[in-house]
Amino acid sequence: MKHVSTSYGRSVGSIGHLFKRAYSTKQEGGRLAGKVAVITGGGDGIGRESCLLFAQHGAKVVVVDVNKKRGGETSDLIKKSGGEAIFQYADVSVASDVAKMISIAEQTFGKVNVVFNNAGVMLSEDDDAVNTSEETWATTMDINVKGVFLGCKYGIPAIQRAGGGSIINTASFVAKIGAATSQLAYTASKGAVLSMSKELAVIHARQNIRVNALCPGPLRTDLLDKFLDTDEKRNRRLVHIPMGRFGQAKEIAQAAVFLASDESSFMTGTEFLVDGGITASYVTPL
Numbered sequence: 001m002k003h004v005s006t007s008y009g010r011s012v013g014s015i016g017h018l019f020k021r022a023y024s025t026k027q028e029g030g031r032l033a034g035k036v037a038v039i040t041g042g043g044d045g046i047g048r049e050s051c052l053l054f055a056q057h058g059a060k061v062v063v064v065d066v067n068k069k070r071g072g073e074t075s076d077l078i079k080k081s082g083g084e085a086i087f088q089y090a091d092v093s094v095a096s097d098v099a100k101m102i103s104i105a106e107q108t109f110g111k112v113n114v115v116f117n118n119a120g121v122m123l124s125e126d127d128d129a130v131n132t133s134e135e136t137w138a139t140t141m142d143i144n145v146k147g148v149f150l151g152c153k154y155g156i157p158a159i160q161r162a163g164g165g166s167i168i169n170t171a172s173f174v175a176k177i178g179a180a181t182s183q184l185a186y187t188a189s190k191g192a193v194l195s196m197s198k199e200l201a202v203i204h205a206r207q208n209i210r211v212n213a214l215c216p217g218p219l220r221t222d223l224l225d226k227f228l229d230t231d232e233k234r235n236r237r238l239v240h241i242p243m244g245r246f247g248q249a250k251e252i253a254q255a256a257v258f259l260a261s262d263e264s265s266f267m268t269g270t271e272f273l274v275d276g277g278i279t280a281s282y283v284t285p286l
């Protein structure tokens with residue numbers, strides 16, 4: 001039987017055995033066992049799927065949202081399936097709400113290991129430079145950029161108190177490439193999230209705090225469904241996706257679990273693209 005040595009020089013058995021260990025959550029108590037995660041925008045889409053998947057992998061989850069009904073539902077779903085979760089209301093663009101979200105997490109579960117700054121908006125009035133109003137610009141920046149900044153401002157000291165951890169900031173593939181279907185404020189906000197994440201990653205790299213940006217491609221969530229409300233609008237995008245389909249929120253949640261877990265222990269400052277190949281492509285398959 002071929003034995004494999006881990007980085008600790010310990011023989012752990014056959015390749016098959018190692019595979020089983022890596023993919024069985026039960027044997028190791030879950031990939032996020034012992035971790036406390038705060039997830040914003042947990043009432044819907046990527047946030048909800050992430051809350052559910054984080055809990056499934058053993059994390060205690062603080063579900064955060066402005067939508068009390070949807071956020072409460074997510075927390076209830078976790079508790080009903082045997083996990084640990086609370087719902088905490090916060091508007092991520094309001095400093096006192098974000099400070100409270102972190103302190104409630106510490107009071108309830110004793111520490112914070114993971115902050116997933118995921119809440120974001122894409123406003124339907126968002127357009128090109130000429131047609132986007134200052135109000136649309138300001139609201140988008142307040143939630144998408146200031147919201148992530150505040151999550152880091154109050155989350156980082158808590159993660160330091162816990163001895164280290166992982167911050168995941170939801171950016172987007174639109175931070176990487178331009179689109180003629182303009183949504184200028186949104187695109188600029190996601191570019192800011194990407195730059196902010198890289199700088200924070202470098203600042204905190206020797207403090208056992210990792211900061212990664214997660215860049216989803218277009219997904220079938222409420223956010224995109226509201227925006228792409230006709231076949232014509234949807235097909236205008238689909239032709240540019242090599243895989244020929246929109247992604248699912250769960251496919252982003254799976255990436256978030258990886259970035260939150262110790263499996264990504266040598267990753268910081270990345271722009272983790274989960275986009276069906278969009279940013280790699282020139283001409284897509286027929």
Ligand SMILES: NC(=O)c1ccc[n+]([C@@H]2O[C@H](COP(=O)([O-])OP(=O)(O)OC[C@H]3O[C@@H](n4cnc5c(N)ncnc54)[C@H](O)[C@@H]3O)[C@@H](O)[C@H]2O)c1
Nearest residue numbers: 041043044045046066091092119120172216218219221223
């Ligand atoms: N859906 C996509 O195609 C797509 C693609 C790339 C990136 N993203 C990004 O992923 C993140 C999640 O998007 P989604 O598609 O799951 O959206 P969604 O609309 O399905 O869910 C967003 C959640 O955030 C909450 N929220 C909105 N404003 C908030 C605020 N100020 N404070 C707290 N909570 C707030 C909403 O109530 C909602 O529950 C966003 O940052 C979005 O920009 C989405």
